[in-house]
Amino acid sequence: MAAAIKLRSYFSATGLKAAASGSRNGAQARRLLALAAIYDGASRSEAACIGSVSLQVVRDWVLRFNASGLSGLIDGKAAPSQERAPHRACARHRGGSNPGNPLRRALAHRRSLPMAV
Incomplete structure (x- = not known):
């Protein structure tokens, strides 16, 4: 089993608890409290239970x-997705807007038939 990664030495459990109580971000506060438990001598397993994680x-x-200190425990926002307008050819291949699509016609015909029991 590999050795546990050491935490920054210039923080303390009381400092992390104070930062957690002043945090407006609930996820960051939970993470800080889990790390404060490690500073207090708790095992990583106990910290995982405190944080409800693995x-x-x-x-x-x-x-x-x-790597980043207290701000490293705040969830970052994901980059906005760049939505593109669908290509017209894509709709034809999916059977979306082409009423002459044979698969679409076959399925439309099938929906109109009564279900066999």
Whole structure:
């Protein structure tokens, strides 16, 4: 088993608890409290229970905390998706807007038939 990744040495459990109580971000506060438990001597498994996550997620939090400090535990916003207008040819292949599509005609015919029991 690999050794646990060390937390930053210049933070303390009381400092993280104070930061958690002042945080307006609930997810960040939960992460800070889990890391504060590690500073207090709790195992990573106990920190995972406090944060309601797996050990791998606690490891990820430690890496983010070590790299970026308190702000590393705030969820970042995902980049906005760039929606493109669908290409006209795509609708034909999906059977969307082409009423002459043989598959569409076959399915329309099938819906009009009574169901066999």
